[in-house]
Structure formats: structure tokens, C-alpha cells
Amino acid sequence: MTTRVPQERRRRRPTRSGLLLSEDLIVETALRLIGEHGPEALSVRRLGTALGCDPSALYRYFRGTDDLVLAIADRIIGDAMAGFAPGGDWVADLREMAVRVRAGYLAHPRAAAFASYRVTRRQNEIRAVETGVSLLLSAGFEPVQATRLYLTFIDTVLSHAAMDAAFQALPPQQREADRRAWHQVYQQLDAASHPALTTVRQALHTMGDSSFEEAVDLLLEALAARAASGTAGRSRPGSAG
Amino acid sequence: MTTRVPQERRRRRPTRSGLLLSEDLIVETALRLIGEHGPEALSVRRLGTALGCDPSALYRYFRGTDDLVLAIADRIIGDAMAGFAPGGDWVADLREMAVRVRAGYLAHPRAAAFASYRVTRRQNEIRAVETGVSLLLSAGFEPVQATRLYLTFIDTVLSHAAMDAAFQALPPQQREADRRAWHQVYQQLDAASHPALTTVRQALHTMGDSSFEEAVDLLLEALAARAASGTAGRSRPGSAG
DNA sequence: CGCATTGCGTCAATCCTGTTGACATAAGGC
DNA sequence: GCCTTATGTCAACAGGATTGACGCAATGCG
Numbered sequence: 001m002t003t004r005v006p007q008e009r010r011r012r013r014p015t016r017s018g019l020l021l022s023e024d025l026i027v028e029t030a031l032r033l034i035g036e037h038g039p040e041a042l043s044v045r046r047l048g049t050a051l052g053c054d055p056s057a058l059y060r061y062f063r064g065t066d067d068l069v070l071a072i073a074d075r076i077i078g079d080a081m082a083g084f085a086p087g088g089d090w091v092a093d094l095r096e097m098a099v100r101v102r103a104g105y106l107a108h109p110r111a112a113a114f115a116s117y118r119v120t121r122r123q124n125e126i127r128a129v130e131t132g133v134s135l136l137l138s139a140g141f142e143p144v145q146a147t148r149l150y151l152t153f154i155d156t157v158l159s160h161a162a163m164d165a166a167f168q169a170l171p172p173q174q175r176e177a178d179r180r181a182w183h184q185v186y187q188q189l190d191a192a193s194h195p196a197l198t199t200v201r202q203a204l205h206t207m208g209d210s211s212f213e214e215a216v217d218l219l220l221e222a223l224a225a226r227a228a229s230g231t232a233g234r235s236r237p238g239s240a241g
Numbered sequence: 242m243t244t245r246v247p248q249e250r251r252r253r254r255p256t257r258s259g260l261l262l263s264e265d266l267i268v269e270t271a272l273r274l275i276g277e278h279g280p281e282a283l284s285v286r287r288l289g290t291a292l293g294c295d296p297s298a299l300y301r302y303f304r305g306t307d308d309l310v311l312a313i314a315d316r317i318i319g320d321a322m323a324g325f326a327p328g329g330d331w332v333a334d335l336r337e338m339a340v341r342v343r344a345g346y347l348a349h350p351r352a353a354a355f356a357s358y359r360v361t362r363r364q365n366e367i368r369a370v371e372t373g374v375s376l377l378l379s380a381g382f383e384p385v386q387a388t389r390l391y392l393t394f395i396d397t398v399l400s401h402a403a404m405d406a407a408f409q410a411l412p413p414q415q416r417e418a419d420r421r422a423w424h425q426v427y428q429q430l431d432a433a434s435h436p437a438l439t440t441v442r443q444a445l446h447t448m449g450d451s452s453f454e455e456a457v458d459l460l461l462e463a464l465a466a467r468a469a470s471g472t473a474g475r476s477r478p479g480s481a482g
Numbered sequence: 483c484g485c486a487t488t489g490c491g492t493c494a495a496t497c498c499t500g501t502t503g504a505c506a507t508a509a510g511g512c
Numbered sequence: 513g514c515c516t517t518a519t520g521t522c523a524a525c526a527g528g529a530t531t532g533a534c535g536c537a538a539t540g541c542g
Contacts, residue, residue, distance in 0.1 A: 013490055014491090014537095015491065015492095021491085043529085044529060045527075053491065054491060054492045055529085056492070056493080056530080057490070057491050060490055064530075065530095066415055116404060116407075117404045117407045117408045119419040119420075119423070121419075121426040126426075126427070126435070129438065130435050130438050131437075133438060137437055137441070143440055143441040143444050144447075146441055147447060148444070148452070148455060149455075151447065151450075152452040152455040152456050152459060155404065155452045155453075156397060156456050159397075159401050159403065159404035160400050162400065162403075163396065163400040166358040185367070186367070186370075194371045196374040196378055197367075197371050197374060199374075199378060199384055200384040200388045202384065202385075203387075203388035204388060206385075206389055207388065209392075211397075214389060214392075215397050218393060218460055218463040219456070219463070221466065222466075223459070225462065225463075226462075253519090254509070254518075254520060255508095256520065256521090257520075284500080285500060286498090286500085294521085295522075296500085296501090297501075297520080297521075298521075300500095300501075300502080305500080
């Protein structure tokens with residue numbers, strides 16, 4: 001078939017069950033499916049069933065599964081960033097972006113797992129990149145540095161948020177068992193062969209918590225230090241990819 | 242069928258092709274398959290073909306695909322950290338750990354994407370935590386801070402590496418399309434509504450690359466700054482999880 | 483109002499997965 | 513050499529993505 005997906009629909013033909021399909025409706029239904037029954041519940045067949053249409057009808061709206069996934073990812077970004085406006089303090093604004101993105105991911109933990117590392121190349125993502133890059137430009141970084149540092153920033157935020165979301169998406173039983181088992185094993189280690197872990201034993205309980213905010217804080221500290229030290233425009237050695 | 246997987250084999254029956262199956266051989270073949278033909282080449286059927294046995298024979302060794310993936314992941318961790326020994330410079334040593342973990346993940350992207358957010362609580366992981374925490378203690382951090390900062394460090398490394406691995410695990414077609422997006426979609430934006438992106442247009446091509454090393458560098462910069470400023474032992478406000 | 487066009491929902495088929503129950507056969511203990 | 517049983521093989525099932533052919537009905541036009 002491989003019909004190209006048109007941008008605007010002119011004819012709206014109801015499905016067998018009377019529902020009018022739309023890109024938005026499909027994405028929302030997909031998110032609902034994932035939220036209710038887990039990411040493995042997202043299949044073209046199930047989505048078709050949930051929408052009351054034939055699975056193949058979805059190919060009129062999306063080129064394939066991947067296209068649908070990108071649309072879902074962009075939707076999450078859009079919801080997370082809705083209503084955000086920079087307030088003038090670029091560090092605070094970046095932190096706000098980070099917190100919003102993480103909240104958006106945690107709202108759809110099971111979808112976040114496969115959405116975090118994709119380039120959606122859609123409206124909401126583009127807007128977010130525009131915002132983030134402009135914040136770093138306002139901090140005094142030159143274009144090349146601002147671009148790379150935005151990438152580093154957003155990758156840290158996205159990957160960290162995805163990790164939190166993935167852990168959150170585990171079955172509660174398994175999640176709690178993991179947490180408990182972690183503490184138990186690490187509390188009963190031999191002191192001679194694990195001196196460091198024995199030293200910090202009292203503090204190990206915090207290992208089960210998220211490190212998201214601390215990671216963002218450390219990153220922003222480093223960015224602020226670079227901006228303040230006036231190296232913002234010069235390229236730095238030792239970071240070849 | 243759901244036969245339980247025995248720990249030690251007593252009877253070794255050769256497959257049709259004459260090969261003697263074993264857990265190790267299966268894991269090694271799986272890793273070879275992924276390495277040679279990409280992550281999507283790993284399926285029970287293909288693995289059976291590569292081993293010259295019926296796909297269902299694998300269920301005598303692993304409860305299912307997940308069990309197999311975890312066995313693979315365990316080997317990856319062991320291989321990545323094999324032979325590592327701290328050299329005396331805690332910043333350089335942490336960076337070395339980060340690079341090793343990432344290399345281990347990227348060598349086997351599909352398995353890595355699955356295993357990154359799971360707590361193995363096994364020997365290799367315990368050894369890594371012991372090493373990392375002891376490095377931060379040697380930097381002058383007090384136990385509570387050393388523990389939290391190690392968690393922040395390793396979470397950043399793991400999530401970033403997992404993100405890179407997940408991207409690497411994409412079908413080549415989608416991977417390249419995502420990369421091309423930075424060249425195509427993001428190059429043709431309206432200048433009026435996207436001033437920042439227009440300003441940095443020349444640098445956008447780097448967005449397709451990994452930001453792993455820069456993220457690690459920034460994190461280590463912040464850690465070194467905190468250690469040097471003597472705040473290593475005092476608790477810091479504003480980072481409540 | 484009614485006809486022609488065609489967008490798009492439906493159906494059926496193809497080729498992939500993972501997984502399992504039944505069966506057969508060879509390994510090892512006796 | 514027999515008997516038990518581990519284990520490899522076979523066939524089948526359920527469910528996945530995708531697509532070509534088909535036909536209904538919504539829309540534009542007269």
C-alpha cells in the first residue's frame with residue numbers, strides 16, 4: 001500500500017463503530033493503552049480494536065509503527081512544556097525545563113522508555129530545542145558551544161528521566177523486591193573485602209532514590225562555572241566524541 | 242512446556258548438526274549474532290539456526306527470552322570491568338569507569354537497553370560500587386555525600402550509556418533518519434519564529450553525535466569543584482528527591 | 483439534486499515473532 | 513542390555529507488522 005500520509009484530511013469517514021479517526025485521537029488512545037496495560041499492549045491490532053477500526057486503517061495516518069512512536073513522543077514533550085515561558089534566569093529556566101520533562105515522562109512511564117532517545121522532528125520538540133538553545137545563547141555561549149551544551153544538557157535530562165520512568169514502570173512487586181534485595185545484599189558484605197561500602201553503610205539507604213535533581217544541579221553548576229569563567233566562547237580540549 | 246532449567250547438565254546430547262549445546266555457547270553465539278548482524282538479528286529462531294538446533298531447544302537452558310537477555314547482560318558487565326584497577330587519580334579513574342561501562346553497553350546495544358535500569362545485585366555490580374564509592378571517599382567526601390554523589394555519577398553514566406545503546410539498537414534505517422533530521426528538518430525552519438536555531442544552524446549537525454563524554458566531563462568538573470571548595474562534608478540544600 | 487471522483491476503512495493474505503505440548507532418541511546408572 | 517529421563521525435534525498456535533485489492537461513502541462539481 002504505502003500510501004503517503006496527507007497533512008490535512010478532507011474526508012472524514014466514520015469507522016464501523018461510528019468513531020471519527022484523527023491523528024490526535026489515535027495518539028491519545030495509544031497513550032491510554034500504554035498507560036493501562038503496559039508498553040507491550042501497544043500493537044497495531046490492539047490499537048485498532050481499541051479504536052473500533054481495522055488495524056490497517058492506522059496506516060492512513062502513520063507511515064508505520066515508528067511514525068506513530070514519534071508522534072507519541074512529541075505529544076509527551078508538548079504536554080510537558082505546555083505553558084512554559086523563560087523567566088530571565090537561564091539556570092533557573094533550564095532547571096524548570098528539566099523538571100517539566102521529567103514530570104512528563106513520569107506521567108507516561110511506559111511510553112517514556114521507548115520515546116526518550118528518538119528525534120521526533122516534530123513541532124513540540126523543535127519548540128523545546130529552540131527554547132533551550134536560546135537560553136544557552138543568552139548565557140553568553142557561542143553558537144557551537146551552546147549547541148553542544150544544550151545537547152549534553154537535554155541528553156542528561158532525557159536519559160535520567162527515562163531511567164526513572166523505566167524503573168517506575170516495573171511491576172510494583174518487582175520494584176519493591178529490587179529495592180529491598182538491594183539493601184539486604186549491600187548491608188551484609190564482608191568488611192575486609194568491601195571497606196568503602198562498609199564505611200558508607202549508614203548512607204546506602206539513599207541509593208534507592210532518584211538522583212535526577214542532583215544530576216541536574218551538578219550539570220548546571222558546571223555550566224554556570226564555564227559561563228562565568230569566560231570560556232563560553234572558546235572550544236575546550238579533551239571532549240572529542 | 243515450562244520445564245525448569247537445571248543448573249548442571251548430566252546428559253549432553255548433540256544437536257542434529259553435531260554441536261553440544263551449553264549455556265555459555267548459547268550466550269556467546271547470541272553476542273556474536275548481535276555483533277555481526279545487528280541487534281535485530283537476535284531472535285530465538287535465528288539463534289537456533291545459528292546454533293544448528295531447533296529454536297525450542299533453547300528453552301531447556303533459559304526460561305524465556307528475558308532470562309537469556311539477563312544472562313547476556315551479566316556477561317557484558319563482567320567483560321566491561323574486567324581488569325580495571327584504580328590508578329590514584331580519582332577523577333581519571335571515575336572517567337575510566339564511565340568509558341568502560343559505555344563501551345560494554347555499546348558493544349551489545351540491545352541487551353544494554355534492557356538491563357540498564359535493573360539492579361543485578363551480583364558480584365560485578367557490587368565490585369563496581371565498592372570501587373566508585375572508595376574513589377569518592379578518597380576525594381575527601383564524607384560518607385553521606387560520597388554515597389549520593391556516586392549514585393548521581395553512576396546513574397548519569399548508566400542512563401547516558403543506555404540511551405546511546407538504545408539509539409544504536411534502532412534499525413539502521415530509523416537511526417539514519419533520526420540523524421538526518423538534524424540536517425534536514427532543523428535546517429529549514431523559519432528564521433523569524435526560530436531565531437536561536439537559526440543562529441546556531443551551522444552547529445546543529447553535532448546534535449546527532451553522542452554527548453556522553455561531555456556529560457561525564459561536566460559532572461566530573463562539578464564534583465572536582467565541590468571537593469576543592471571544601472564543601473565535601475557539608476550537606477547541600479535544594480536537592481531533595 | 484445527482485453524478486463522478488477518490489479518500490479511506492475493510493478484508494485477506496504474507497511473513498515474521500515467541501512459546502509450548504507431544505514425541506522420539508540417546509545418555510548414563512544399574 | 514535395560515530403563516529412566518534429559519533433551520533435541522517437530523508441529524502447531526497466538527499474535528506481531530505490513531500491504532494489495534476492494535468497495536463504500538463523503539465531497540466537489542454540474
